[in-house]
Amino acid sequence: MLTDEAGTVTGDLTVHTTWTEREARVAVQYSGASDWFTMSGSPVPCATEEESRDLHDAVVEAVREGNGATVPTLPGPLV
Structure with missing residues (x-):
């Protein structure tokens, strides 16, 4: 994964x-x-705590996949 x-x-x-x-x-x-x-x-805009949990799950999956993962974009508005 890619870090700053x-x-x-x-x-x-x-x-x-x-x-x-x-x-x-x-x-x-x-x-x-x-x-x-x-x-x-x-950081990324995230309107609710529930959306942040969805984001976390997507991040974990991206990290497992490798390939220089960055914070993924979730479908739908996050603001």
């Missing part, structure tokens, strides 16, 4: 999505490490 700070990261990763004030922020870390990196494309 570290470029491409691969391997055993942990994904964390935070929703606040109509925005979702996605971060990733190597599992067991302490440093978090911003996933490229984050």
Whole structure:
């Protein structure tokens, strides 16, 4: 997956999505490490907490697929 700070990261990763004030922020870390990196494309507008959960699921799937994943676009308006 592609991050703003570290470029491409691969391997055993942990994904964390935070929703606040109509925005979702996605971060990733190597599992067991302490440093978090911003996933490229984050933050994104996200109207509800439910939409942020859908976004998180889509991010996890994109990370599993690999290929330099960035925050995916969900169908429908997120604002």
